[in-house]
Amino acid sequence: MVAPLTQLAEKLGYRIAIPEATTLCQGHGALYCWRGERLENLARTWAAVTAAAAECFPNGAQSEDFGVIGFSNGGYHVAKVVMRGLAPHPKWAVSIGAAGHLANAEGASATAKAIPFRVIAGKRDSVRHEARALASSLSARGYATEFREVEGGHAVPLAELEALMVRWGAVASR
Numbered sequence: 115m116v117a118p119l120t121q122l123a124e125k126l127g128y129r130i131a132i133p134e135a136t137t138l139c140q141g142h143g144a145l146y147c148w149r150g151e152r153l154e155n156l157a158r159t160w161a162a163v164t165a166a167a168a169e170c171f172p173n174g175a176q177s178e179d180f181g182v183i184g185f186s187n188g189g190y191h192v193a194k195v196v197m198r199g200l201a202p203h204p205k206w207a208v209s210i211g212a213a214g215h216l217a218n219a220e221g222a223s224a225t226a227k228a229i230p231f232r233v234i235a236g237k238r239d240s241v242r243h244e245a246r247a248l249a250s251s252l253s254a255r256g257y258a259t260e261f262r263e264v265e266g267g268h269a270v271p272l273a274e275l276e277a278l279m280v281r282w283g284a285v286a287s288r
Contacts, residue, residue, distance in 0.1 A: 118272055126279065133166035148191035159191065160200045181206040181282060185270050194218045199226025206230040206282040211268045213244035216251050231259045232278055238267035
């Protein structure tokens with residue numbers, strides 16, 4: 115996933131930070147996951163992500179002029195960050211190949227609900243139905259959330275992602 119996103123960043127003329135998870139997944143051997151089952155773990159993980167991203171950007175990620183993309187386990191993390199309204203707030207957010215639990219949406223602020231949030235799943239992705247249900251439920255609760263079903267399975271749809279980044283102003287000024 116890193117190489118295609120790097121190529122997309124070069125094509126559009128912007129910077130992209132790709133922090134890597136550093137915590138082993140429970141019950142999955144040597145795989146690493148973004149953890150955040152409890153709010154304090156989620157906040158700690160989000161702080162680590164934004165700190166790692168800040169190393170890539172001249173003004174750091176604290177400017178709230180950044181977007182966030184999560185795929186698979188990272189997509190679940192992005193959904194939690196948006197639903198909980200953790201700071202710093204991204205300008206926009208995309209969750210690909212993931213869903214989430216509505217319990218994370220309790221008590222969200224108007225600021226969190228206003229973040230443009232796209233949930234994307236492939237037609238052959240095993241989480242497609244859950245992702246659609248999450249987006250629908252969040253939208254009904256006042257979140258600026260849309261669901262998009264794309265061709266394929268559990269993969270990052272680069273054309274869809276590029277269109278969103280351009281639409282939401284993620285492209286840096288040249």
